[in-house]
Amino acid sequence: MKIEINDVVGRLSYKCDILFRVIDIRLLDGQRTAILYGEDYRLIADAPFHDLKKMDPREQDRLIQEFRSKEEQSFDLFRQDIELLKQKQEYTMTNAYRDEFNYFQVPGKVLHLDGDPSYLRKCLDLYERIGVPVKGVHCSETEMPNEIGPLIDKYRPNIVVVTGHDAYSKAKGAKSDINAYRHSKYFVQAVREVRRKYPHLDQLVIFAGACQSHFESLIHAGANFASSPSRVNIHALDPVYIVAKICYTGFKDSVNVWDVIRNTLTGDKGLGGVETKGMLRTGMPYKIDEEE
Template sequence: MTIQVGDVVGRLSYHCDVLFRVLTITDRWTTLVGEEMRLLADAPIDDLKPMSVEERESEKSWVKEQEDVSYRLFRQDAKLMKRRQEFQAGSGYEETPHFFEMRGRVLHIDGDANYLDRCTSLYNKLGVPVYGVHLEEKVMPTQIASLMEMVQPDILVVTGHDAYSKAKGDRNDLKAYRHTKYFAECVRTARNAVQNRDSLLIFAGACQSHFETLIRAGANFASSPDRVNIHALDPVYIASRLSRTSFTETVNLWEILRNTITGQKGLGGIETKGCMRLGLPYTDNEGETPQ
Protein backbone atom coordinates (compact mmCIF):
# COMPACT_ATOMS: atom_id res chain seq x y z
CA MET A 1 0.00 0.00 0.00
CA THR A 2 1.37 3.42 -0.98
CA ILE A 3 1.93 5.87 1.86
CA GLN A 4 0.46 9.31 1.18
CA VAL A 5 0.38 12.65 2.98
CA GLY A 6 -2.43 12.61 5.53
CA ASP A 7 -2.35 8.85 6.13
CA VAL A 8 -2.44 7.57 9.70
CA VAL A 9 0.55 5.30 10.31
CA GLY A 10 2.69 3.62 12.96
CA ARG A 11 6.47 3.17 13.06
CA LEU A 12 7.49 -0.49 12.82
CA SER A 13 10.76 0.17 14.67
CA TYR A 14 8.72 1.39 17.65
CA HIS A 15 6.10 -1.38 17.42
CA CYS A 16 3.52 1.18 16.26
CA ASP A 17 3.22 2.52 19.80
CA VAL A 18 2.08 5.99 18.67
CA LEU A 19 -0.32 6.91 15.89
CA PHE A 20 1.02 9.53 13.47
CA ARG A 21 -0.29 11.54 10.54
CA VAL A 22 2.06 11.86 7.56
CA LEU A 23 2.85 15.55 7.16
CA THR A 24 5.37 15.50 4.30
CA ILE A 25 7.16 12.97 2.06
CA THR A 26 10.57 13.79 0.56
CA ASP A 27 12.99 11.32 -1.02
CA ARG A 28 11.57 8.28 0.77
CA TRP A 29 11.65 10.12 4.13
CA THR A 30 8.60 11.38 5.94
CA THR A 31 7.79 13.97 8.58
CA LEU A 32 5.18 12.74 11.04
CA VAL A 33 2.96 14.48 13.60
CA GLY A 34 1.26 12.65 16.45
CA GLU A 35 -2.41 11.91 16.00
CA GLU A 36 -3.09 12.26 19.74
CA MET A 37 0.34 13.27 21.09
CA ARG A 38 2.17 16.58 20.45
CA LEU A 39 5.13 14.77 18.90
CA LEU A 40 7.05 15.51 15.69
CA ALA A 41 9.20 12.79 14.13
CA ASP A 42 11.11 11.82 10.98
CA ALA A 43 11.00 8.29 9.62
CA PRO A 44 11.95 6.44 6.44
CA ILE A 45 8.87 5.52 4.48
CA ASP A 46 9.85 1.82 4.67
CA ASP A 47 9.49 1.97 8.47
CA LEU A 48 5.83 3.00 8.28
CA LYS A 49 2.79 0.78 8.55
CA PRO A 50 -0.62 2.10 7.49
CA MET A 51 -2.96 1.60 10.43
CA SER A 52 -6.24 -0.16 9.74
CA VAL A 53 -9.58 1.34 10.74
CA GLU A 54 -9.82 -1.25 13.54
CA GLU A 55 -6.36 -0.41 14.90
CA ARG A 56 -7.10 3.31 14.76
CA GLU A 57 -10.45 2.94 16.48
CA SER A 58 -8.92 0.77 19.21
CA GLU A 59 -6.31 3.43 19.97
CA LYS A 60 -8.85 6.24 19.81
CA SER A 61 -11.15 4.34 22.17
CA TRP A 62 -8.39 4.08 24.78
CA VAL A 63 -7.49 7.77 24.39
CA LYS A 64 -11.17 8.75 24.61
CA GLU A 65 -11.40 6.95 27.96
CA GLN A 66 -8.46 8.96 29.27
CA GLU A 67 -10.00 12.20 28.00
CA ASP A 68 -13.31 11.37 29.67
CA VAL A 69 -11.58 10.76 33.02
CA SER A 70 -9.78 14.12 32.81
CA TYR A 71 -12.99 15.90 31.86
CA ARG A 72 -14.92 14.36 34.76
CA LEU A 73 -12.18 15.30 37.23
CA PHE A 74 -12.14 18.85 35.90
CA ARG A 75 -15.91 19.21 36.19
CA GLN A 76 -15.92 17.83 39.72
CA ASP A 77 -13.21 20.25 40.82
CA ALA A 78 -14.93 23.15 39.03
CA LYS A 79 -18.18 22.50 40.94
CA LEU A 80 -16.36 22.37 44.27
CA MET A 81 -14.48 25.61 43.50
CA LYS A 82 -17.69 27.37 42.49
CA ARG A 83 -19.50 26.34 45.67
CA ARG A 84 -16.57 27.41 47.85
CA GLN A 85 -16.24 30.76 46.11
CA GLU A 86 -19.96 31.50 46.34
CA PHE A 87 -19.99 30.57 50.02
CA GLN A 88 -17.00 32.78 50.80
CA ALA A 89 -18.29 35.70 48.74
CA GLY A 90 -21.82 35.44 50.16
CA SER A 91 -20.92 35.02 53.82
CA GLY A 92 -22.62 37.64 55.98
CA TYR A 93 -25.56 38.14 53.63
CA GLU A 94 -29.05 37.14 54.77
CA GLU A 95 -29.77 35.80 51.33
CA THR A 96 -27.27 34.45 48.84
CA PRO A 97 -26.49 37.07 46.17
CA HIS A 98 -26.17 36.07 42.54
CA PHE A 99 -22.59 36.53 41.39
CA PHE A 100 -21.12 36.22 37.94
CA GLU A 101 -17.65 34.99 37.02
CA MET A 102 -15.12 36.86 34.90
CA ARG A 103 -12.90 33.99 33.83
CA GLY A 104 -9.35 34.44 32.59
CA ARG A 105 -9.04 34.98 28.84
CA VAL A 106 -6.72 32.56 27.01
CA LEU A 107 -4.54 33.28 24.00
CA HIS A 108 -3.76 29.81 22.63
CA ILE A 109 -1.08 29.67 19.91
CA ASP A 110 -0.75 26.23 18.37
CA GLY A 111 1.55 24.77 15.73
CA ASP A 112 -1.09 22.21 14.67
CA ALA A 113 -4.35 23.43 13.10
CA ASN A 114 -6.19 20.17 13.87
CA TYR A 115 -5.17 20.30 17.51
CA LEU A 116 -6.15 23.97 17.73
CA ASP A 117 -9.67 23.10 16.59
CA ARG A 118 -9.91 20.35 19.20
CA CYS A 119 -8.53 22.62 21.91
CA THR A 120 -10.86 25.54 21.17
CA SER A 121 -13.82 23.15 21.20
CA LEU A 122 -12.81 21.93 24.66
CA TYR A 123 -12.28 25.49 25.95
CA ASN A 124 -15.81 26.31 24.81
CA LYS A 125 -17.15 23.16 26.45
CA LEU A 126 -15.44 24.15 29.71
CA GLY A 127 -16.73 27.71 29.52
CA VAL A 128 -13.32 29.37 29.09
CA PRO A 129 -12.95 32.43 26.81
CA VAL A 130 -10.25 31.77 24.22
CA TYR A 131 -8.63 33.37 21.18
CA GLY A 132 -6.91 30.69 19.10
CA VAL A 133 -4.16 31.21 16.52
CA HIS A 134 -2.46 28.64 14.30
CA LEU A 135 1.19 29.42 13.56
CA GLU A 136 4.16 27.28 12.58
CA GLU A 137 6.44 26.95 15.60
CA LYS A 138 9.34 28.75 13.88
CA VAL A 139 7.09 31.74 13.15
CA MET A 140 5.65 32.10 16.66
CA PRO A 141 8.43 34.34 18.08
CA THR A 142 7.91 36.89 15.29
CA GLN A 143 4.18 37.20 16.01
CA ILE A 144 3.90 36.83 19.79
CA ALA A 145 4.32 40.52 20.67
CA SER A 146 1.61 41.78 18.30
CA LEU A 147 -0.78 39.00 19.35
CA MET A 148 -0.23 39.80 23.02
CA GLU A 149 -0.94 43.48 22.38
CA MET A 150 -4.08 42.71 20.39
CA VAL A 151 -5.63 40.06 22.66
CA GLN A 152 -4.42 41.25 26.10
CA PRO A 153 -4.75 37.74 27.55
CA ASP A 154 -4.71 36.66 31.18
CA ILE A 155 -3.30 33.28 30.13
CA LEU A 156 -0.92 32.47 27.28
CA VAL A 157 -0.57 28.96 25.84
CA VAL A 158 2.29 28.36 23.38
CA THR A 159 2.31 24.80 22.08
CA GLY A 160 2.44 22.60 19.00
CA HIS A 161 4.89 19.79 18.26
CA ASP A 162 8.35 19.08 19.63
CA ALA A 163 10.78 16.18 19.95
CA TYR A 164 14.07 15.31 21.63
CA SER A 165 16.73 13.46 19.61
CA LYS A 166 19.53 11.68 21.49
CA ALA A 167 21.54 11.61 18.27
CA LYS A 168 21.75 15.42 18.30
CA GLY A 169 22.89 15.87 21.91
CA ASP A 170 22.22 15.14 25.56
CA ARG A 171 19.08 16.15 27.45
CA ASN A 172 20.48 19.59 28.33
CA ASP A 173 21.49 20.54 24.79
CA LEU A 174 18.75 22.71 23.25
CA LYS A 175 20.05 21.82 19.79
CA ALA A 176 18.70 18.32 20.39
CA TYR A 177 15.12 19.65 20.58
CA ARG A 178 13.01 20.48 17.54
CA HIS A 179 11.04 23.48 18.78
CA THR A 180 11.83 24.17 22.45
CA LYS A 181 13.94 27.21 21.54
CA TYR A 182 11.02 28.81 19.71
CA PHE A 183 8.64 28.19 22.60
CA ALA A 184 11.24 29.64 25.01
CA GLU A 185 11.71 32.74 22.87
CA CYS A 186 7.95 33.32 22.92
CA VAL A 187 7.88 32.96 26.71
CA ARG A 188 10.74 35.43 27.19
CA THR A 189 9.04 38.01 24.95
CA ALA A 190 5.73 37.65 26.78
CA ARG A 191 7.37 37.73 30.20
CA ASN A 192 9.31 40.87 29.33
CA ALA A 193 5.99 42.52 28.52
CA VAL A 194 4.28 41.30 31.73
CA GLN A 195 6.87 40.44 34.35
CA ASN A 196 4.57 39.42 37.22
CA ARG A 197 3.95 35.67 36.97
CA ASP A 198 0.52 36.11 38.55
CA SER A 199 -0.52 38.84 36.09
CA LEU A 200 0.17 36.76 32.99
CA LEU A 201 0.00 32.99 33.38
CA ILE A 202 1.98 31.04 30.77
CA PHE A 203 1.96 27.41 29.64
CA ALA A 204 4.59 26.43 27.08
CA GLY A 205 5.85 23.26 25.43
CA ALA A 206 4.83 20.07 23.66
CA CYS A 207 6.04 16.46 23.56
CA GLN A 208 9.51 15.97 25.07
CA SER A 209 10.18 19.73 25.38
CA HIS A 210 12.99 20.97 27.64
CA PHE A 211 10.96 21.73 30.77
CA GLU A 212 13.69 23.53 32.70
CA THR A 213 14.42 26.01 29.90
CA LEU A 214 10.76 26.96 29.57
CA ILE A 215 10.33 27.50 33.31
CA ARG A 216 13.51 29.59 33.50
CA ALA A 217 12.28 31.64 30.53
CA GLY A 218 9.23 32.64 32.58
CA ALA A 219 6.54 29.99 32.10
CA ASN A 220 4.29 29.07 35.03
CA PHE A 221 3.68 25.59 33.61
CA ALA A 222 5.55 23.64 30.95
CA SER A 223 6.40 20.26 29.48
CA SER A 224 8.11 17.83 29.71
CA PRO A 225 9.99 17.04 32.99
CA ASP A 226 10.72 13.43 31.98
CA ARG A 227 10.92 14.21 28.24
CA VAL A 228 7.83 12.10 27.58
CA ASN A 229 4.99 12.70 25.15
CA ILE A 230 2.02 14.82 26.23
CA HIS A 231 -1.55 14.59 25.05
CA ALA A 232 -2.93 17.16 22.62
CA LEU A 233 -5.47 18.46 25.17
CA ASP A 234 -3.22 18.68 28.25
CA PRO A 235 -2.49 22.43 27.81
CA VAL A 236 -6.24 23.10 27.78
CA TYR A 237 -6.85 21.45 31.15
CA ILE A 238 -4.07 23.47 32.77
CA ALA A 239 -5.13 26.79 31.21
CA SER A 240 -8.79 26.17 32.00
CA ARG A 241 -8.08 25.41 35.64
CA LEU A 242 -6.14 28.67 35.91
CA SER A 243 -8.93 30.54 34.13
CA ARG A 244 -11.57 29.30 36.58
CA THR A 245 -9.57 29.65 39.81
CA SER A 246 -10.00 32.86 41.82
CA PHE A 247 -7.17 35.42 41.73
CA THR A 248 -7.17 35.17 45.54
CA GLU A 249 -6.29 31.46 45.47
CA THR A 250 -3.11 29.58 44.62
CA VAL A 251 -3.81 26.55 42.46
CA ASN A 252 -2.98 23.20 44.01
CA LEU A 253 -0.14 21.85 41.85
CA TRP A 254 -1.03 18.23 42.49
CA GLU A 255 -4.70 18.76 41.63
CA ILE A 256 -4.03 20.70 38.44
CA LEU A 257 -1.63 18.02 37.16
CA ARG A 258 -3.92 15.21 38.27
CA ASN A 259 -6.61 16.50 35.92
CA THR A 260 -4.36 16.21 32.87
CA ILE A 261 -4.10 13.09 30.75
CA THR A 262 -0.29 12.83 30.91
CA GLY A 263 0.35 13.78 34.55
CA GLN A 264 3.57 14.73 36.36
CA LYS A 265 6.01 12.97 34.04
CA GLY A 266 4.96 15.14 31.14
CA LEU A 267 3.86 18.35 32.87
CA GLY A 268 5.05 20.52 35.73
CA GLY A 269 4.90 24.04 37.08
CA ILE A 270 5.31 26.51 39.92
CA GLU A 271 2.94 27.93 42.53
CA THR A 272 0.53 30.20 40.68
CA LYS A 273 -2.60 32.15 41.50
CA GLY A 274 -5.72 31.89 39.37
CA CYS A 275 -7.18 34.82 37.44
CA MET A 276 -10.98 34.51 37.79
CA ARG A 277 -12.88 37.33 39.49
CA LEU A 278 -16.40 37.29 40.91
CA GLY A 279 -18.75 40.14 40.05
CA LEU A 280 -22.00 41.46 41.50
CA PRO A 281 -24.84 41.64 40.62
CA TYR A 282 -25.55 38.92 38.09
CA THR A 283 -27.54 40.24 35.12
CA ASP A 284 -29.08 38.45 32.18
CA ASN A 285 -29.60 41.29 29.75
CA GLU A 286 -30.30 39.78 26.35
CA GLY A 287 -28.83 36.51 27.60
CA GLU A 288 -25.35 37.98 28.04
CA THR A 289 -23.28 37.85 31.22
CA PRO A 290 -19.55 38.69 31.44
CA GLN A 291 -17.22 35.68 31.47
Protein backbone atom coordinates (compact mmCIF):
# COMPACT_ATOMS: atom_id res chain seq x y z
CA MET A 1 0.00 0.00 0.00
CA LYS A 2 1.40 3.38 -1.02
CA ILE A 3 2.24 5.73 1.84
CA GLU A 4 2.29 9.49 1.29
CA ILE A 5 2.69 12.67 3.34
CA ASN A 6 -0.33 13.33 5.62
CA ASP A 7 -1.32 9.66 5.69
CA VAL A 8 -2.21 8.25 9.12
CA VAL A 9 -0.09 5.20 9.92
CA GLY A 10 0.90 2.81 12.70
CA ARG A 11 4.24 1.11 13.39
CA LEU A 12 4.06 -2.68 13.00
CA SER A 13 6.94 -3.18 15.44
CA TYR A 14 4.81 -1.48 18.13
CA LYS A 15 1.59 -3.27 17.14
CA CYS A 16 0.18 0.01 15.79
CA ASP A 17 -0.53 1.21 19.32
CA ILE A 18 -0.17 4.90 18.45
CA LEU A 19 -1.54 6.79 15.46
CA PHE A 20 1.03 8.86 13.57
CA ARG A 21 0.75 11.30 10.70
CA VAL A 22 3.46 11.24 8.02
CA ILE A 23 4.96 14.75 7.82
CA ASP A 24 7.98 14.03 5.64
CA ILE A 25 9.62 11.24 3.63
CA ARG A 26 13.41 10.94 3.45
CA LEU A 27 16.09 8.52 2.34
CA LEU A 28 18.00 7.40 5.46
CA ASP A 29 20.68 4.70 5.39
CA GLY A 30 19.60 3.74 1.90
CA GLN A 31 15.93 3.12 2.72
CA ARG A 32 12.81 5.23 2.45
CA THR A 33 11.89 6.51 5.87
CA ALA A 34 8.85 8.41 7.11
CA ILE A 35 9.11 11.23 9.67
CA LEU A 36 6.13 10.85 11.98
CA TYR A 37 4.19 13.08 14.37
CA GLY A 38 1.90 11.47 16.92
CA GLU A 39 -1.77 12.27 16.42
CA ASP A 40 -2.54 12.36 20.15
CA TYR A 41 0.86 12.01 21.81
CA ARG A 42 3.56 14.70 21.67
CA LEU A 43 5.97 12.28 20.02
CA ILE A 44 8.15 12.62 16.94
CA ALA A 45 9.59 9.46 15.41
CA ASP A 46 10.92 8.00 12.19
CA ALA A 47 10.33 4.57 10.73
CA PRO A 48 11.23 2.70 7.53
CA PHE A 49 8.38 2.08 5.15
CA HIS A 50 8.46 -1.69 5.76
CA ASP A 51 7.53 -1.04 9.42
CA LEU A 52 4.50 1.10 8.60
CA LYS A 53 0.88 0.21 8.13
CA LYS A 54 -1.53 2.68 6.61
CA MET A 55 -4.51 2.76 8.94
CA ASP A 56 -7.91 2.35 7.34
CA PRO A 57 -10.75 4.67 8.45
CA ARG A 58 -12.40 2.05 10.68
CA GLU A 59 -9.18 1.39 12.60
CA GLN A 60 -8.59 5.12 12.93
CA ASP A 61 -12.10 5.70 14.24
CA ARG A 62 -11.76 2.94 16.83
CA LEU A 63 -8.50 4.29 18.22
CA ILE A 64 -9.72 7.88 18.07
CA GLN A 65 -12.88 7.00 20.00
CA GLU A 66 -10.79 5.31 22.70
CA PHE A 67 -8.69 8.44 23.08
CA ARG A 68 -11.69 10.78 23.06
CA SER A 69 -13.30 8.71 25.80
CA LYS A 70 -10.16 9.07 27.95
CA GLU A 71 -10.05 12.80 27.22
CA GLU A 72 -13.64 13.31 28.30
CA GLN A 73 -13.13 11.27 31.45
CA SER A 74 -10.08 13.35 32.33
CA PHE A 75 -11.95 16.57 31.53
CA ASP A 76 -14.89 15.58 33.75
CA LEU A 77 -12.55 14.88 36.67
CA PHE A 78 -10.74 18.14 36.07
CA ARG A 79 -14.01 20.08 35.88
CA GLN A 80 -14.96 18.66 39.28
CA ASP A 81 -11.62 19.89 40.66
CA ILE A 82 -12.24 23.39 39.28
CA GLU A 83 -15.74 23.45 40.74
CA LEU A 84 -14.38 22.51 44.18
CA LEU A 85 -11.78 25.27 43.93
CA LYS A 86 -14.50 27.79 43.04
CA GLN A 87 -16.66 26.63 45.95
CA LYS A 88 -13.69 27.04 48.30
CA GLN A 89 -13.17 30.60 47.08
CA GLU A 90 -16.88 31.39 47.46
CA TYR A 91 -16.88 29.96 50.99
CA THR A 92 -13.95 32.19 51.93
CA MET A 93 -15.30 35.36 50.30
CA THR A 94 -18.76 35.03 51.87
CA ASN A 95 -17.47 34.34 55.40
CA ALA A 96 -18.71 30.74 55.31
CA TYR A 97 -21.85 31.81 53.41
CA ARG A 98 -22.89 34.19 56.24
CA ASP A 99 -22.41 37.31 54.14
CA GLU A 100 -23.41 38.26 50.63
CA PHE A 101 -20.64 39.60 48.44
CA ASN A 102 -20.55 40.26 44.73
CA TYR A 103 -17.07 39.17 43.73
CA PHE A 104 -15.16 38.40 40.58
CA GLN A 105 -12.23 36.12 39.79
CA VAL A 106 -9.15 36.78 37.68
CA PRO A 107 -7.37 33.55 36.67
CA GLY A 108 -3.76 33.53 35.50
CA LYS A 109 -3.02 34.41 31.87
CA VAL A 110 -1.25 31.80 29.75
CA LEU A 111 1.21 32.11 26.88
CA HIS A 112 1.33 28.75 25.09
CA LEU A 113 4.15 28.09 22.59
CA ASP A 114 3.64 24.90 20.63
CA GLY A 115 5.75 23.28 17.95
CA ASP A 116 2.68 21.63 16.39
CA PRO A 117 -0.13 23.83 14.99
CA SER A 118 -2.66 20.97 15.18
CA TYR A 119 -1.93 20.33 18.87
CA LEU A 120 -2.03 24.06 19.53
CA ARG A 121 -5.57 24.26 18.13
CA LYS A 122 -6.65 21.32 20.31
CA CYS A 123 -5.15 22.98 23.38
CA LEU A 124 -6.74 26.35 22.63
CA ASP A 125 -10.15 24.68 22.31
CA LEU A 126 -9.70 23.08 25.74
CA TYR A 127 -8.51 26.34 27.32
CA GLU A 128 -11.70 27.94 26.00
CA ARG A 129 -13.89 25.18 27.46
CA ILE A 130 -12.24 25.65 30.86
CA GLY A 131 -12.28 29.45 30.72
CA VAL A 132 -8.54 30.14 30.85
CA PRO A 133 -7.32 33.34 29.17
CA VAL A 134 -4.62 32.28 26.71
CA LYS A 135 -2.51 33.47 23.82
CA GLY A 136 -1.34 30.64 21.59
CA VAL A 137 1.69 30.89 19.31
CA HIS A 138 2.93 28.27 16.85
CA CYS A 139 6.73 28.22 16.93
CA SER A 140 9.19 25.53 15.89
CA GLU A 141 10.97 23.96 18.84
CA THR A 142 14.39 25.04 17.58
CA GLU A 143 13.31 28.71 17.48
CA MET A 144 11.67 28.81 20.92
CA PRO A 145 14.79 30.06 22.77
CA ASN A 146 14.95 33.06 20.40
CA GLU A 147 11.24 33.82 20.28
CA ILE A 148 10.14 33.41 23.87
CA GLY A 149 11.69 36.56 25.35
CA PRO A 150 9.98 39.05 22.99
CA LEU A 151 6.69 37.14 23.29
CA ILE A 152 6.75 37.40 27.09
CA ASP A 153 7.47 41.13 26.84
CA LYS A 154 4.54 41.51 24.45
CA TYR A 155 1.87 39.42 26.24
CA ARG A 156 3.09 39.56 29.87
CA PRO A 157 1.64 36.18 30.93
CA ASN A 158 1.48 34.62 34.40
CA ILE A 159 2.14 31.12 33.03
CA VAL A 160 4.24 30.01 30.05
CA VAL A 161 3.88 26.67 28.27
CA VAL A 162 6.78 25.50 26.09
CA THR A 163 5.90 22.28 24.30
CA GLY A 164 5.70 20.48 20.99
CA HIS A 165 7.34 17.22 19.93
CA ASP A 166 10.30 15.39 21.41
CA ALA A 167 11.79 11.89 21.56
CA TYR A 168 14.68 10.02 23.13
CA SER A 169 16.99 8.05 20.83
CA LYS A 170 19.00 5.27 22.45
CA ALA A 171 21.33 5.30 19.47
CA LYS A 172 22.39 8.85 20.26
CA GLY A 173 23.38 8.25 23.88
CA ALA A 174 22.28 7.44 27.42
CA LYS A 175 19.06 8.80 28.90
CA SER A 176 21.16 11.18 31.02
CA ASP A 177 22.62 12.80 27.87
CA ILE A 178 20.41 15.68 26.73
CA ASN A 179 21.93 15.46 23.24
CA ALA A 180 20.20 12.10 22.84
CA TYR A 181 16.84 13.93 22.74
CA ARG A 182 15.26 15.52 19.68
CA HIS A 183 14.20 18.86 21.18
CA SER A 184 14.82 18.78 24.95
CA LYS A 185 17.86 21.09 24.73
CA TYR A 186 15.77 23.75 23.00
CA PHE A 187 13.08 23.52 25.66
CA VAL A 188 15.80 23.88 28.32
CA GLN A 189 17.25 26.93 26.57
CA ALA A 190 13.80 28.50 26.35
CA VAL A 191 13.18 27.93 30.07
CA ARG A 192 16.52 29.57 30.90
CA GLU A 193 15.58 32.59 28.79
CA VAL A 194 12.38 32.99 30.79
CA ARG A 195 14.21 32.65 34.11
CA ARG A 196 16.66 35.38 33.12
CA LYS A 197 13.68 37.73 33.09
CA TYR A 198 11.67 36.15 35.91
CA PRO A 199 13.95 34.14 38.24
CA HIS A 200 11.33 33.49 40.94
CA LEU A 201 9.32 30.29 40.46
CA ASP A 202 6.11 31.90 41.73
CA GLN A 203 6.47 35.12 39.76
CA LEU A 204 6.01 33.35 36.45
CA VAL A 205 5.11 29.65 36.23
CA ILE A 206 6.59 27.46 33.49
CA PHE A 207 5.49 24.13 32.02
CA ALA A 208 8.04 22.68 29.59
CA GLY A 209 8.55 19.47 27.65
CA ALA A 210 6.88 16.93 25.40
CA CYS A 211 7.04 13.16 24.91
CA GLN A 212 10.08 11.52 26.54
CA SER A 213 11.68 14.91 27.32
CA HIS A 214 14.66 15.24 29.70
CA PHE A 215 12.67 16.02 32.86
CA GLU A 216 15.61 16.66 35.20
CA SER A 217 17.24 19.24 32.93
CA LEU A 218 13.98 21.13 32.51
CA ILE A 219 13.37 21.31 36.26
CA HIS A 220 16.97 22.37 36.93
CA ALA A 221 16.64 25.07 34.27
CA GLY A 222 13.72 26.55 36.18
CA ALA A 223 10.51 24.87 35.02
CA ASN A 224 7.80 24.44 37.67
CA PHE A 225 6.35 21.43 35.85
CA ALA A 226 7.84 19.32 33.10
CA SER A 227 7.87 16.01 31.26
CA SER A 228 8.84 13.19 31.26
CA PRO A 229 10.17 11.61 34.51
CA SER A 230 9.99 8.06 33.17
CA ARG A 231 10.67 9.10 29.55
CA VAL A 232 7.21 8.02 28.45
CA ASN A 233 4.86 9.65 25.97
CA ILE A 234 2.57 12.42 27.17
CA HIS A 235 -0.84 13.27 25.80
CA ALA A 236 -1.26 16.39 23.66
CA LEU A 237 -3.62 17.99 26.19
CA ASP A 238 -1.70 17.24 29.42
CA PRO A 239 -0.06 20.69 29.61
CA VAL A 240 -3.50 22.33 29.55
CA TYR A 241 -4.74 20.37 32.58
CA ILE A 242 -1.67 21.31 34.58
CA VAL A 243 -1.67 25.03 33.87
CA ALA A 244 -5.45 25.34 34.18
CA LYS A 245 -5.30 23.89 37.69
CA ILE A 246 -2.68 26.51 38.57
CA CYS A 247 -4.80 29.26 37.00
CA TYR A 248 -7.77 28.42 39.23
CA THR A 249 -5.89 27.88 42.49
CA GLY A 250 -5.84 30.95 44.75
CA PHE A 251 -2.52 32.81 44.90
CA LYS A 252 -2.35 32.27 48.67
CA ASP A 253 -2.54 28.49 48.20
CA SER A 254 0.11 26.08 47.00
CA VAL A 255 -0.62 23.57 44.27
CA ASN A 256 0.17 20.06 45.43
CA VAL A 257 2.07 18.26 42.66
CA TRP A 258 0.03 15.07 42.96
CA ASP A 259 -3.25 17.02 42.90
CA VAL A 260 -2.16 18.57 39.61
CA ILE A 261 -1.12 15.43 37.76
CA ARG A 262 -3.53 12.82 39.13
CA ASN A 263 -6.28 13.67 36.62
CA THR A 264 -4.03 14.10 33.61
CA LEU A 265 -4.07 11.46 30.89
CA THR A 266 -0.44 10.51 31.47
CA GLY A 267 0.02 10.64 35.24
CA ASP A 268 3.23 10.78 37.25
CA LYS A 269 5.26 8.64 34.84
CA GLY A 270 5.04 11.36 32.23
CA LEU A 271 4.61 14.53 34.30
CA GLY A 272 6.15 16.01 37.43
CA GLY A 273 7.10 19.26 39.09
CA VAL A 274 7.67 21.26 42.24
CA GLU A 275 5.27 22.84 44.71
CA THR A 276 3.94 26.04 43.17
CA LYS A 277 1.58 28.82 44.22
CA GLY A 278 -1.69 29.31 42.39
CA MET A 279 -2.47 32.29 40.18
CA LEU A 280 -6.15 33.02 40.85
CA ARG A 281 -7.04 36.37 42.40
CA THR A 282 -10.49 37.23 43.72
CA GLY A 283 -11.82 40.78 43.83
CA MET A 284 -14.92 42.76 44.67
CA PRO A 285 -17.36 44.28 44.05
CA TYR A 286 -18.66 42.70 40.90
CA LYS A 287 -20.80 45.41 39.36
CA ILE A 288 -23.35 44.66 36.67
CA ASP A 289 -24.09 47.66 34.48
CA GLU A 290 -27.73 48.59 34.77
CA GLU A 291 -29.65 49.64 31.70
CA GLU A 292 -30.85 53.23 31.86
